[in-house]
Amino acid sequence: MNEPQPEPKRIYVTVIIGLLWMLFLGIWLFFYAASYSILQNIAVFIISLVVVGAIITLLWLPWSFKNSN
Numbered sequence: 549m550n551e552p553q554p555e556p557k558r559i560y561v562t563v564i565i566g567l568l569w570m571l572f573l574g575i576w577l578f579f580y581a582a583s584y585s586i587l588q589n590i591a592v593f594i595i596s597l598v599v600v601g602a603i604i605t606l607l608w609l610p611w612s613f614k615n616s617n
Contacts, residue, residue: 552615554608562604569600 573596581589 554611558607558611561607565600565603565607569596572596 573593576592
């Protein structure tokens with residue numbers, strides 16, 4: 549079967565978002581994490597994960613709807 553392929557732009561943006569998220573976490577842990585408790589640091593991690601997940605979902609949802617059967 550010939551499955552639909554996503555545009556390379558979507559893939560590149562997804563990879564860039566992932567790298568920026570890891571960069572954010574590294575900067576957070578290096579410069580800011582010591583000022584906060586472990587629960588606050590966990591909250592920052594979870595909130596950042598939700599934000600990144602929402603951005604990637606909004607990026608891929610239109611492609612998914614366009615190619616659903």
